[in-house]
Amino acid sequence: MRKNKQFYLIGILIIAIIITLVGLLELSAIKDIFFWGQIQRLILAIVAGMLFYLLPFKNLKLLSYVFHVLILILLVVVLFSSHEDVKRWIPIGSFNIQPSEFAKLSLILVISRIYAEREKIKNSQVLKALLVTMLTAALVLIEPDLATSVTYFFIFFAITYGVGAPREILIPLILV
Known part of the structure; x- marks a missing residue:
């Protein structure tokens, strides 16, 4: 195998x-x-x-929250800096970074970490993952970047579905 x-x-x-x-x-x-x-x-x-x-998986699991908090801070910083009248980039030397792209990776890590806490998915875990997704999406929506914000919700639903969340949880979330 x-x-x-x-x-x-x-x-x-x-x-x-x-x-x-x-x-x-x-x-x-x-x-x-x-x-x-x-x-x-x-x-x-x-x-x-x-x-x-x-990086060992255990360390990645431990650092997922720290990584996401750092990305959230960068998403706030982006709101106060602009590159050519666009509030999505942070200039660093000869590079410009777009924190919303790194947020996709950190969101995947955090949501996966939330669902890995228990073997059976509970409503509280889904709510926690949804709140993290909503916070991240809200910061990016302020930039404004609707497409990336919607992508975060696709990430949330894909992982939530992938971990086997019950239909009683998924269907109402999709309808909203």
Whole structure:
């Protein structure tokens, strides 16, 4: 079973690398500056991915709340800074970061952590996950970025459904 999982993960990695290389080739045909900017981001993404891979799962579980609180702070900071009249980016040196994108990852980690606390999903866990999602979405909606806010709710529903939350909980949430 482990070999199948490794083969599957290697296959996904190869596909991701091919897609990235095709994208880089397309960018290099347009403008050189876009190409080198994407190379920098690719290197940063690989380093970040390796750090997450090397981080033991227990530590990731413990750090999920801290990571999300830091992202929420950045989402508040973004409201008071603007880059070219857009309140979604924080300039850091030659880079601009968009905390709402990191919030997707941190929201996945936090919601997963909330549901991992008990074996059987309880209403209180769903409510806690929903409140965290609503807070994150509200901060992004103020920017304004409706599409990303809606994405957070899709993340919430996908994870809530994936962990096997009862229909009695899911259906009313979807209807609202």
